[in-house]
Amino acid sequence: MQEIQVNTEAKRYSLKIGSGLFSDDNAYSMLKNRKAVIVTDSNVAPLYGEGLLARLENLGIDAGIYVIPAGESSKCHNELIKIYNYLAAENITRNDFIVALGGGVTGDLAGFAASTYLRGINLLQIPTSLLAMVDSSIGGKVAVNLPAGKNLVGSFYQPEEVIIDPVLLGTLPDRHFADGMAEVVKYGCIRDSELFLMLENLENREEVMKNIEDIIFRCCTVKKDIVEQDEKEKSLRMILNFGHTFGHAIEKCFSYETYTHGEAVSMGTVFISELSYKLGCCKKDAADRIRALLGKFSLPVDFPKLNAGEVFDAVIKDKKARTDIVNLVLIEDIGKVRTEPFSRERIGGLIHEMLGN
Numbered sequence: 001m002q003e004i005q006v007n008t009e010a011k012r013y014s015l016k017i018g019s020g021l022f023s024d025d026n027a028y029s030m031l032k033n034r035k036a037v038i039v040t041d042s043n044v045a046p047l048y049g050e051g052l053l054a055r056l057e058n059l060g061i062d063a064g065i066y067v068i069p070a071g072e073s074s075k076c077h078n079e080l081i082k083i084y085n086y087l088a089a090e091n092i093t094r095n096d097f098i099v100a101l102g103g104g105v106t107g108d109l110a111g112f113a114a115s116t117y118l119r120g121i122n123l124l125q126i127p128t129s130l131l132a133m134v135d136s137s138i139g140g141k142v143a144v145n146l147p148a149g150k151n152l153v154g155s156f157y158q159p160e161e162v163i164i165d166p167v168l169l170g171t172l173p174d175r176h177f178a179d180g181m182a183e184v185v186k187y188g189c190i191r192d193s194e195l196f197l198m199l200e201n202l203e204n205r206e207e208v209m210k211n212i213e214d215i216i217f218r219c220c221t222v223k224k225d226i227v228e229q230d231e232k233e234k235s236l237r238m239i240l241n242f243g244h245t246f247g248h249a250i251e252k253c254f255s256y257e258t259y260t261h262g263e264a265v266s267m268g269t270v271f272i273s274e275l276s277y278k279l280g281c282c283k284k285d286a287a288d289r290i291r292a293l294l295g296k297f298s299l300p301v302d303f304p305k306l307n308a309g310e311v312f313d314a315v316i317k318d319k320k321a322r323t324d325i326v327n328l329v330l331i332e333d334i335g336k337v338r339t340e341p342f343s344r345e346r347i348g349g350l351i352h353e354m355l356g357n
Ligand SMILES: NC(=O)c1ccc[n+]([C@@H]2O[C@H](COP(=O)([O-])OP(=O)(O)OC[C@H]3O[C@@H](n4cnc5c(N)ncnc54)[C@H](O)[C@@H]3O)[C@@H](O)[C@H]2O)c1
Pocket: 041, 042, 043, 044, 047, 070, 071, 072, 075, 102, 103, 104, 105, 106, 108, 128, 129, 130, 131, 132, 135, 136, 137, 138, 139, 140, 141, 142, 150, 151, 168, 169, 170, 171, 172, 173, 176, 179, 261, 262
């Protein structure tokens, strides 16, 4: 097992990474003498949720399970209220735990419930998708969506611990495994050129899985370093949004239905890399390598037919953009990025040029 200590102003906690951790009773020692409510989704519940419930009950832990329908549409106030009501019915106190068992949707929703119920109860994150293992379960961002946009209501709320067991990826569908790879490639782009090189030498999911603990460890290390320096995303943490500004815009233009988060991030990453080259920020080779790497892991790299005006509106409305300027994370070389402010006019012009309409 590998362990990473995350030291934020709000909390110090461990990320534990190891194959077999999920099935190890010792992993749950922090739940002793507490109540635990497992929040999971309808796909993960039969695979792992019910087994975890039985394990906790065997350990003498007073546990319950709350299952949300799988999918992004569950990251909403309706489901949130149902979770609050379940917690109230179970007489959950501040000393008790929510165990978020699932992908990023479950982690964000259950995490937001934990951050707000009784002004904050304990949270244990057990991510089950690759995206959640390398990204969403770490760093404390939790949120729900509004019809007006994704993640518009949320908070920063660090968990007590994150238990990452790559064995759980065995049942993850290929499409969602690829989603996670979009974030893995992101870490290579922004900070870890060795990771990028390592990924270039792996041909497919099977080969990635042979190195998965190391890959997750490297991604979590990058995220930990950034979160420790800028927990509340005032400056440095913005680099974690590399590829995401245009990714979010693409998701929005297709009403969050056609592309998954990771697929949109992949196209957004290609977009910003090619824009970085166009602006003279990086060499063509860097943008080409990024496109090739994402494509190799079955992620979309060619933009669909997009209306430049619609993309511009989505970029401007993205919650990360201030009204007068948009901060873009540009790539200088593999492993090195910088944040640069652009005026609305400039960004509008560049989107029109890039999309050719
Ligand atoms: N909080 C953050 O910092 C952060 C960062 C990145 C993304 N996100 C959020 O994460 C969400 C996307 O996360 P995601 O891609 O994990 O989506 P998800 O939670 O919807 O999981 C993807 C699919 O995989 C299934 N699944 C998960 N683990 C499985 C397993 N081990 N076996 C079989 N099926 C499994 C789920 O049921 C779901 O159908 C978005 O809402 C995004 O906004 C948050």
